[in-house]
Amino acid sequence: MISASGLTKVYGGKTAVDHADFTVRPGVVTGFLGPNGAGKSTAMRLILGLDRATSGSVTVNGRLYRDLPAPLREVGALLEAKAWHGGRSAYNHLRFLARTNGIPNRRVREVLDIVGLHDVAAKRARGYSLGMGQRLGIAAALLGDPAILMFDEPVNGLDPEGILWIRRLMQSLAAEGRTVFVSSHLMSEMALTAGHLIVIGRGRILADTPMADFIPASHVRVRSPDLAALGRAVAAENWRARTAEEALLVYGATPADVGDLAYRHGIRIHELSPVHPSLEEAFMRLTADSVEFHGGG
Amino acid sequence: MVLRKATFAGAVAGEWIKIWTVRSTLWTMFSTVVVTVGLSSLLALAYTLSYDRLGFRARLAFDPVAYGLAGLNFGVITLGVLGVLAVSTEFSSGLMRTSLSAVPRRSRLLAAKAVVLAVIALAVGLISSFAAFFASQAIFSMRRLGVGIGDPEVLRAVTGGGLYLTLIALISLGAGAIVRHTAGAITSVLGVLFVAPIFGVFLPEDWGRTVQKFLPPAAGSAILTTRETPVTLPPWQGFGVFAGYTALVLLVAFVLFRRRDV
Structure with missing residues (x-):
């Protein structure tokens, strides 16, 4: 130790x-x-x-x-x-x-x-x-x-x-x-x-x-013209979710789960993608202010 | 596995292995003996061959022991290099970090180095000194100029030659630990030993001569003489002065070695 x-x-x-x-x-x-x-x-x-x-x-x-x-x-x-x-x-x-x-x-x-x-x-x-x-x-x-x-x-x-x-x-x-x-x-x-x-x-x-x-957990990023309805449907399933830049990030579900859910509620979907945050991203967010030298450009 | 402690004896044993497992050690030892014995013999030969042409005063000043050990002054260079290398190469190679992770007590590590170096330098110094003595006296004897090892003061001077070279190695070890760069440390050691006396020459007559006696090379090599001369201190007094310089340099080396980052 x-x-x-x-x-x-x-x-x-x-x-x-x-x-x-x-x-x-x-x-x-x-x-x-x-x-x-x-x-x-x-x-x-x-x-x-x-x-x-x-x-x-x-x-x-x-x-x-x-x-x-x-x-x-x-x-x-x-x-x-x-x-x-x-x-x-x-x-x-x-x-x-x-x-x-x-x-x-x-x-x-x-x-x-x-x-x-x-x-x-x-x-x-x-x-x-x-x-x-x-x-x-x-x-x-x-x-x-x-x-x-x-x-x-x-x-x-x-x-x-x-x-x-x-x-x-x-x-x-x-x-x-x-x-x-x-x-x-x-x-x-x-x-x-x-x-x-x-x-x-x-x-x-x-x-x-x-x-x-x-490292943040894997999640599903979904965009829809009717984000509010989608949010309610997701909440009803007891999945954790949060909105980020016109999209909904859904935790604890696969893209298939979310797609099927949207289909059942007749909600149109414009994007449905799995997100696997990397150590790099987590690290970059954390150290954004503490890097000694930034590269040019 | 029993948890054995890292001890001073272990540190010394480690340093012993370390110094014998690089080629430079054998080379410097070999060249010390060759250079001191060879040059002492050549100088003896030159003196013996030109003896007939020397004036009364020159013959009176002749000290067969000091002249016969004159080559030791060149052994100063090789053993000085050995002393510097024993510590400076650890800094230049990065080995010092490994050594200090094994022996983190700084004084223990430097003391272990000093012990090992002193043993080796003393052995090489004594071998060189005795060999130079017997070789040169054999040459002087061609003109009945030589002395024997049993004559007054002679054994002291020849043994002193080995002790002087040991101090040279130790003062160089100190310089290596202080300067931490091979070239810089060798330059400072040789600079003090060979260049400093030049300044004494330019000082006014009286105290210039006094200063000269106390300068490191003159003080250290006083032990090699068997006749009183106006330019050197009495043998043991001179040796004591040089031992004082060595102690001072080692003291500074230990203090800095304990304090500095590696």
């Missing part, structure tokens, strides 16, 4: 994280979503104590990260694509990390197998592809078999096969009851992996909610 309270980081007058309160819980993949520059990476560095909070605090299992007796056994973090020395092999990189936290050497072999780097483990890391580098970072995160895992933009630069692999890995880690905290600016990726969402924009936490609550 990761808990931040009033977490604030100011870099030279610019507030990167602004009084953030959030909790990351076990057993579910928690997505950390926000536009580039929103403060995701800074928040993750604050969790690990790599950056010092200007005010407020963040704890891991109730302690500051630096006070954990064996940090790699409690938290595994993939911070960025490259956090290793190119002159060292994957095997030696993991071996020194294991040694610092009293992790047995056989665990190094295990994680190399898990991430599929076994064959290149003896080669110097500077020759690795982006995907291999990412796998090395994940191997390091898994090394201490930690109950908490953090991944900062894990799918960046990966090929489809690698993306699928990471997605499955994160879900299986969460299914094992671990805390999985993953940041991304890619909404489609989040929609596929995360069960819980923490949305950040300009350093502020904008939402902290289950994914299902964040």
Whole structure:
């Protein structure tokens, strides 16, 4: 469990994280979503104590990260694509990390197998592809078999096969009851992996909610010259509905249900379409004011 | 799995693995020995061959130990580079973030680095110093100019050579942690050690000479001498001054390393 309270980081007058309160819980993949520059990476560095909070605090299992007796056994973090020395092999990189936290050497072999780097483990890391580098970072995160895992933009630069692999890995880690905290600016990726969402924009936490609550429910959009009559018919069926821009949005019914209903009441219909709101739309509505840079045009 | 704690010993063991698993370590160690022994031998050879043409004063100033260890001044460069690289490459590669997630106590990590570096630099420094001594004395002996390791002050000077190079590596580690860029840190270390003495030369006679004695390279290399000279402090006094500089740089390094974001 990761808990931040009033977490604030100011870099030279610019507030990167602004009084953030959030909790990351076990057993579910928690997505950390926000536009580039929103403060995701800074928040993750604050969790690990790599950056010092200007005010407020963040704890891991109730302690500051630096006070954990064996940090790699409690938290595994993939911070960025490259956090290793190119002159060292994957095997030696993991071996020194294991040694610092009293992790047995056989665990190094295990994680190399898990991430599929076994064959290149003896080669110097500077020759690795982006995907291999990412796998090395994940191997390091898994090394201490930690109950908490953090991944900062894990799918960046990966090929489809690698993306699928990471997605499955994160879900299986969460299914094992671990805390999985993953940041991304890619909404489609989040929609596929995360069960819980923490949305950040300009350093502020904008939402902290289950994914299902964040995305509005699917509904039917229907237009008719006799909207009032249609509204009464829908209400009589006990379907939830609201009007929006000359149309009626009907919840809890399929387009066929609504079409049949209109037919029975002899109401003409000009449009009848299913609407599946996406995470993108929900996100855009929420962060419309908090995007750091808007594209031109 | 038993929850074993991350300890200082673990941090040292990790740093030990780390420093041996990049090629630059072996290369700098190898070149330190080659450069110090090679240059000491060449300088000894040059002195021995030109001995007949030297005047009385030059012969009087001859310190067979200090002359024989002159090559150590070049080992300063290679061990300085080793010390800087031990920390600066972690910043340039991004490895520092990984290292600090494994060892989040900053002072513990830097102290572990210092311990490992000191052990390696001391071993390489002693090997270089003793090898340079025996090689140069063998050459001086062609003209009966050499001294033995058992002669007064000699063992102190030769051992001191190893200690001096160890301090060089540590002060460079401090510079690397402060500057955090390889090129910048190496430039500042070599600048202070090789360029600063030039300013002493331009200061007025009396106190220019005094200042010069207290400048890092002169103070540090005083330990290599076995004769009193007007341009250096007494051996241990000079070494103490240089150890003070090293301690100061390391202190600043620790304070900054604890405070700064990575």
